[in-house]
Amino acid sequence: MAKYEWRKQEKAIYPNRKQPTIVTLGPQNFITLTGHGDPNQPEFSRRVAALYAISYTIKMAPKKGVKFNAAYDYTVFPLEAFWTLPADFSGDIQTQKHLLVYKIMLKQPNFVTPEVFAQAQAMAAAKLPADLLTELKLETLTEGQVAMQLHVGPFATEAESFAKLASYLANAGYRRTSQAHKEIYLSDFRRTAPEKLKTILRVAVARI
Structure with a gap:
């Protein structure tokens, strides 16, 4: 298989x-971690690193002599994150990022079953913080009908792309069904210049 x-x-x-x-x-399968706080702080980076560590443990297993049933070679999927705020939030999020609640995730190929995930946790235990090892989950998520807009540039200017998406939805006869949104990071934000970042903005929608 290619x-x-x-x-x-x-x-x-x-x-x-x-x-x-x-x-x-x-339905899509993801390894996930939940958390809260400013994504510019070390804790967010620590959780992202844990997600990648276990995902690469699964991908590289054949090189360690471990062969999962029906496994095949693949490119590791991009980092994704659901972002939400407390229900009573008001004000400027740019100055209150400590209130953010997130679920970060990496999609997994279809051969990653609960059994494969448990085996990967055991294999990765030595290189993962103990607290995060137990917080990692394999979840099946169904997002349903969604709208997406590619944003190119720094995260601070995402409002411009959300405005374009809102205009598109209004003209197409759709509405957002949640204030939460998902971001999919097509660029490695640790190594890419802010003006070149590519991020998919995704929101749940329904017909008006």
Whole structure:
């Protein structure tokens, strides 16, 4: 089997163009970690590192002589994160990022079952903080109907892309069903210049 590459084979889920799109997403499997606080602080980076550590443990298992049932070679999926705020929040989020609540995640290929995940946890135990090892979860998430907008540039200017998406939804006869949103990081924000960052903004929607 040829290497599975999400950029080529899942373009509808991970669009790399600025035109807004609406799609319906079925069940997908993710390894997840929840947390809260400013993503610019070390704790967020620690949780991201844990997600990548266990995901690469699964991907690189064949090189360690471990063969999971029905496994195949693939490109590790991009980091994704659901972002929410307390229900009574008001004010400028740029000055109150400590109130953010997030669930970060990495999508997994379909051969990653609960049994594979448990084995990967055992394999990665020595290189993961004990508290995060027990917080990692394998979850099946169904997002349903969503709208997406590619944002190019620093995170601080995302409001401009959200405004474009809102205009598109209004003209197309859709509305957002939640104030929470998802971000999918097509660029490595640790190594990419802010003006070159590519981030998919995704929101749940329904017909008006």
